[in-house]
Amino acid sequence: MRIRLLLAGIFATLGAWVLGWLIAGRIAKPIRKLSAVASEVATSRDLSIAVPVNGTGEVSELGRSFSSMMNALSTSLEQQQRLVSDASHELRTPLTALRTNIESLELFDAIPEAERREMIRDIRLEVEELSTLTAELVDLATDQVQSAEQIGTVDLLALTRDVAQRARRRSGRTIDVSDGGGNSIDGFSNQLLRAVSNLVDNAIKYSPAGSSIEISVDGGSVRVRDHGPGIAEKDLPHIFERFYRSIDARSAPGSGLGLAIVADAVMRHQGKVFAANAPDGGAIVGFDLPEP
Structure with a gap:
């Protein structure tokens, strides 16, 4: 009887250990996959890598949260990259006007005084516009209002x-x-x-x-x-x-x-x-x- 109880205890312990090992393996497997994706993203900087999400448990919820974070980061990075390349669109107009007025002023001997002063005024305004535009582009990139201008x-x-x-x-x-x-x-x-x-x-x-x-x-x-x-x-x-x-x-x-x-x-x-x-x-x- 004592031997039977001992064997039963041993088998019960082994069974519990095997069951725990199987459960832990099922839990750890998606975590390992998630860890592998995180490592791959860190190495490649590719935010489009798919995150494996299966089931409805807490680990799956973690995977969905990680996927949402990746999508948000990807969108933010894309907007920042496009902002850098597209800023030239907004900067081109005042820069062109500055260049045109400066080139005209090089011939100022042939330009009436009143017109020359008007060009200088335009140059000053275009410089101010460039400064303001730079701040506004930062606002667009960060969704923050950083203007120190007072209402009037x-x-x-x-x-x-x-x-x-x-x-x-x-x-x-x-x-x-x-x-x-x-x-x-x-x-x-x-x-x-x-x-x-x-x-x-x-x-x-x-x-x-x-x-x-x-x-x-x-x-x-x-x-x-x-x-x-x-x-x-x-x-x-x-x-x-x-x-x-x-x-x-x-x-x-x-x-x-x-x-x-x-x-x-x-x-x-x-x-x-x-x-x-x-x-x-x-x-x-x-x-x-x-x-x-």
């Missing part, structure tokens, strides 16, 4: 007329600005300057050479009308998204940051952006800001 009263009509004047000189286009009245708002002048500049640059980019641009300012609303091909209906809901490029727009310079910066600036003012096709052709893109 902004004459939206005067700001828009200044943008239009500089765009005329830069592009040779006819750009008309109409006044709807009541144009003083509370806001950040540099951010609004960038927003209006991007709207005008966008209209110039997507309209035929020689065609005019019409801008209307009414209270806190700015509408920029071009005479280009318009915007495909499927693209209208997306044109303010970061890095969005419609199929039809991919042959044009840029990469989708221009209108994203507009949307970002307008959002900081608790406003709304909009885009629509004009009944007789072309697009109307702009924003509405709350009035005091």
Whole structure:
């Protein structure tokens, strides 16, 4: 009897050990796979490697969390890489204007004094715009508002007329600005300057050479009308998204940051952006800001 009990105990212990070993093996196997994936990602820096996820237990939940983290990191890395390569889109316009004005000033003996002073003023404004744009690009990359600019009263009509004047000189286009009245708002002048500049640059980019641009300012609303091909209906809901490029727009310079910066600036003012096709052709893109 004693021997039977002893044998039973031995077999029970062995059985428990084997069962524990099998259970531990089943638990450890997916953990080892997860560890192998983590090591491979660390070595290759390839965030697209698939994470094995099976079942509904805690280990599977860990695998799903790891997979979600990988996807988030992959998206973030892709946006940062595209931001670096696409920043040239936003920097190109002020840099081109700077170069043009500086080259013209080299011939300043043949330029009237008043025109020379106007060019110097434009150069100063373009340098300020480059500084502001650099900060805004950082904001887009980090989703953080880092501007130290203080809110103040902004004459939206005067700001828009200044943008239009500089765009005329830069592009040779006819750009008309109409006044709807009541144009003083509370806001950040540099951010609004960038927003209006991007709207005008966008209209110039997507309209035929020689065609005019019409801008209307009414209270806190700015509408920029071009005479280009318009915007495909499927693209209208997306044109303010970061890095969005419609199929039809991919042959044009840029990469989708221009209108994203507009949307970002307008959002900081608790406003709304909009885009629509004009009944007789072309697009109307702009924003509405709350009035005091």
